[in-house]
Amino acid sequence: MFEPREISLRERIRLNLISAMENAGVSQVQLAERLGISKGTVNNWARGNNSPDVDMVPKICNVLGISILDIYSPAHVEKKEVMIPEKKATSITDAAIKLAKDYDSLDTHGKRVVRAVTDEEKSRMEQEAAAARWRSGKQKQLMRFLRQKRRETEAADEPANVQRxxxxxxxxxxxxxxxxxxxxxxxxxxxxxxxxxxxxxxxxxxxxxxxxxxxxxxxxxxxxxxxxxxxxxxxxxxxxxxxxxxxxxxxxxxxxxxxxxxxxxxxxxxxxxxxxxxxxxxxxxxxx
The missing domain is CATH 2.10.109.10 (Umud Fragment, subunit A)
Structure with missing residues (x-):
């Protein structure tokens, strides 16, 4: 069965960024200067070591003359058909693409409100994740305690010369x-x-x-x-x-x-x- 090739979201952003820089005739050094960041940061984006955060994406789009959707849309290599054994889930949903379009059409105030809501939700999720890690840590402590008690009990019931x-x-x-x-x-x-x-x-x-x-x-x-x-x-x-x-x-x-x-x-x-x-x-x- 033939379906469009799928790549990770980070790879998609990397390819779209490189393509936009080439189309705009902007080098990594020039992009770094216009954004007020280090060349190493831009180089990491271009190599796929990491991706620009949500706050940086609109600034990149302004410098390169593209929309936010251009950064997240499927790259040209994904449009080539390749044979795959099983159908996989897409890296980005239609709903996410629609949200990107809506965000791109907002004015400065609207984008600021969206950013505030996003930050609040991220903070909530981080707090819940931290609480889950704390509960997991307590569970592991209890398991270690019970294992130690079990070993002590088994050691008392067995001859001392049993090798373990x-x-x-x-x-x-x-x-x-x-x-x-x-x-x-x-x-x-x-x-x-x-x-x-x-x-x-x-x-x-x-x-x-x-x-x-x-x-x-x-x-x-x-x-x-x-x-x-x-x-x-x-x-x-x-x-x-x-x-x-x-x-x-x-x-x-x-x-x-x-x-x-x-x-x-x-x-x-x-x-x-x-x-x-x-x-x-x-x-x-x-x-x-």
Whole structure:
């Protein structure tokens, strides 16, 4: 299926800015001087390291003789059709484009009011995010306390000569199905009573049956952290904002369960590690 090529909003702003500067015959040095900022700031915009903030965009438009919509509209490279395996969400919604048009048509007072409302909402969201982080921190403190108490209790019930092997355990499951949203990178340390496979970096649970019978739904797997694996090996991958456990193929991720199709790899794919095997109950003193 052919659809317009999609790029990130930051890349879109970068391409539109460069195009507008070329059309206006304005260099990075000249733009920096007219805006009263450093050349390094403009260079960072042009390289896509960051984007101009909302207050700076109208000033840029005035210097280059363009509208705010020209900065945020799809760049010319997005108008070329390319073959993609799945339809993705657009980087900017029609509603956002309409808001940009409305903002561009406002007078100075109207823009100032919009800016004030936006700042107030951003402040509210930042405060709510800070409160959520505080609650999360308290929850992690409680979990650490409970883990310590559990270890003390287990240590009192077991012989002193039992050797333990601490390994990080990620609560975020790796999907053996249609993708597990990668929402949490938090790991807790668990103690094994049997030495894990050589090179083990961490343990993750498996959610779904697409890798059965090799890796059943609900099992835990040992993973060695590495950014590349060989074709035919099973690894943990981050792709499309989700975390997967799949066999690496030629340009695709392969399920062992024939009921699931292969999944074409996208540009954002990142290998997080090589799967070394299943961590079964024999590695734990008690069921975990």
């Amino acid at each position: 092997f601490p390994v990080p355990y990620y609560l975020q499951a790796s999907s053996a199905g249609y993708g597990e949203w990668a929402e949490s990178g938090y790991a807790e340390e668990i103690d094994l009573v049997k030495r894990p496979p050589f090179g083990t970096s961490f343990i993750v649970p498996v959610n779904g049956d697409s890798m059965e019978p090799t890796y059943p739904d609900g099992c835990k797997v040992f993973v060695r952290r590495q950014t590349e694996i060989r074709v035919g090996e099973v690894g943990i991958f981050f792709m499309d904002g989700k975390q997967w456990i799949k066999e690496l193929g030629e340009g695709e991720l392969i399920s062992h369960n024939p009921a699931y199709p292969t999944r074409p790899m996208t540009d954002d794919i990142c290998c997080q590690g090589l799967v070394l095997g299943i961590c079964d109950d024999s590695y734990f003193a008690k069921a975990y």
